[in-house]
Every structure is written in structure tokens, then in C-alpha cells.
Amino acid sequence: MTIEVECYKGYRGEQIPRRITMGQRTIGVVEVLDQWLSPDHRYFKVVGDDCGLYIIRHDEREHRWELTFFKQLEGDDKGA
Numbered sequence: 001m002t003i004e005v006e007c008y009k010g011y012r013g014e015q016i017p018r019r020i021t022m023g024q025r026t027i028g029v030v031e032v033l034d035q036w037l038s039p040d041h042r043y044f045k046v047v048g049d050d051c052g053l054y055i056i057r058h059d060e061r062e063h064r065w066e067l068t069f070f071k072q073l074e075g076d077d078k079g080a
Helices: none
Strands: 001-008 015-024 025-037 041-048 052-058 064-072
Touching: 001 052, 015 041, 015 052, 025 052
Parallel strands: none
Antiparallel strands: 001 015, 001 064, 015 025, 025 041, 041 052, 052 064
16 A cells, blocks of 8 residues: 655654645554565655554655555554
8 A cells, every 4th residue: 555654854854754644544653563675665654643553664765655555553563
């Protein structure tokens, strides 16, 4: 699913997701749990202000963001 992501540029110039927009819905990023690189994408595992766990990826060549995983968190399920 293609999404829009608003990022904060860190002091080293790296992009850190702050908001995810899917259609008319906007989710604030509460915490970035992990991030990693693949040959073609940069991935982020984040917790949204809706208590959802998201894995999003950025295709730097195409300048496109995609949602690759979603799970509704329950209780202390943040490390999933």
C-alpha cells in the first residue's frame, strides 16, 4: 500500500518518520523501534499514536513510501 510519510531530518541528515498518512487518516509516530537498509529500500519499524505497529519502507530511487506490515498492539506488546 502506497502511503505518505512526513519526516524529520536529523542533525546528520537522515530522515526519521514523524507522521504517516493513508488516505484521509494521519497517524503520528510515537516511537521508532528499529530501522534497517536493504539494497533497494530503507525500512522503519514504528509505533503509531493509534497503538499500531507499522513497518514502512522508503524506495529512495522512486521517492515512494509503502506500508509493508501492520499489527494492532495490545497491552505491553510493543517489542513485537
